[in-house]
Amino acid sequence: MTDVAQALHAFRRDGDGTALCAAVPFLTFLGVGFAVREGHVLGHLPFRDTNVGNPALPALHGGALGAVLEATAIAEILWSSEALVIPKTINLTVDYLRSARPVDTWARGIITKHGRxxxxxxxxxxxxxxxxxxxxxxxxxxxLAD
Amino acid sequence: MTDPTPLEARRALIQQFFTRVPHNIALGILIEDLPADGGVMRLPYAPHLVGNPHTGVIHGGVITALIDATCGAAVFMALHQPVPVATLDLRIDYLRAARAGLDVLAHAHCYKVTSNVAFVRCEAYHAEEPDAFIATGAGAFMVGTKRGTIRPAEAT
Incomplete structure (x- = not known):
């Protein structure tokens, strides 16, 4: 098995996302981590200077928030669904409700509909x-498998 | 009613602000062009942006950040007064995977500004294949925030 396949297997078995995030360079760059809490994935975006989008406020970048939301949603699918392929994002709509302060951010995803x-x-x-x-x-x- | 800020002055403000945004700098996003009511940004391909280590294709989250930044600049270019803007919502459609090793360009157009909200569309593509969009984005931005207008000291 490749590193990614092994990391994926470990995450689905143990709910520990350390190896999975380490295998994906962009998640490593953001500092994103996953753990399973109460049966669902909890995503973590640690505060880092490089994730700041507005240095005057300061506030986190909307792209970093979008990325942790998307990545956590994918991790929730990998953890809780029977789907064996890595989900491909079709689209993503993010509502920005408040300015995200320069502190740690957490994320979770709920599967609303699991179609074929x-x-x-x-x-x-x-x-x-x-x-x-x-x-x-x-x-x-x-x-769907390729 | 004060006179609109000239195009060149708005360009200069964005250049100054953009080069101070840590996330944009860390991703490597560059300003390519700032037309009236729009923005074009370039994201050079880089190893730390990869989402799939097998194929070398960059992560979808990078495209989200690029489109968000480009839309924000387009909104700012469309404003006649330099007030802060904040993303209200952003929808991204991922049409196809980006190609490993190629830069990504994003081109945003702010097509409507009201006193409170600005509406913007964006396309992301490779310069080599300008008609094959990688992703499209549509966003709404709040115009002006409770922090008020940008003071000259913050803009320099």
Missing amino acids: RVINVRAEAWQDDPSEPVATATAHFLV
């Missing part, structure tokens, strides 16, 4: 208080 070809996921990202998300997203993923 497409999975719909709602995801949200928050900082201190899960009831006050800084951003939410809806995304569609294709889960």
Whole structure:
């Protein structure tokens, strides 16, 4: 097995996303991590200077928030669905609700519809208080083998 | 009613602001062109942007950041007064995978500005294949924030 296949296998078996994130350069660059809590994936975007989008406020970049929402949604599919292929993102809509402060951010995804070809996921990202998300997203993923 | 900020002054403000955004710098995003009501940015291919280590294709999240940054610049170019803008929402359609090793260009056009909200569309593509879009984006931005207008000290 390749590194990525092994990391994927380890994540689906143990719910530990360390190897998976280490195998994907862009997730490593952002600092994204995954763990499974209470049966669902909890995504983590640590605060890093390189994730700042507005140095005057300061606030995190919308792209970094979008990336952790998308990555957490994919991880939730890998963890909780029977789909054996890596989901391909069809589209992603992010609502930016609040300015994301320069602190750690957390994310989770909920599968709203698991179709034969497409999975719909709602995801949200928050900082201190899960009831006050800084951003939410809806995304569609294709889960058909090539 | 104050006179609109001239095009060149708006370009200069974006150049100054953009080069101070840590995430844009870390991704390597470059300003290619700032037409009136629009923006064109270039994302040079780089190993730390890869999402699929087998194919070397860059991560979708990188495209999201590129489109967000390009849309923000396009909105700012469309404003007659330099006030801060903030992304309200952004939808990205991923039409096909980017090609490994090639730069990605994003071209955004702000087609409507109201007193509170600006609407913008964006396409991402390779310069080598300008008609084969990698992704398209559509966003709405809030115009002006509670922080008010950009002070000259913040813009330089």
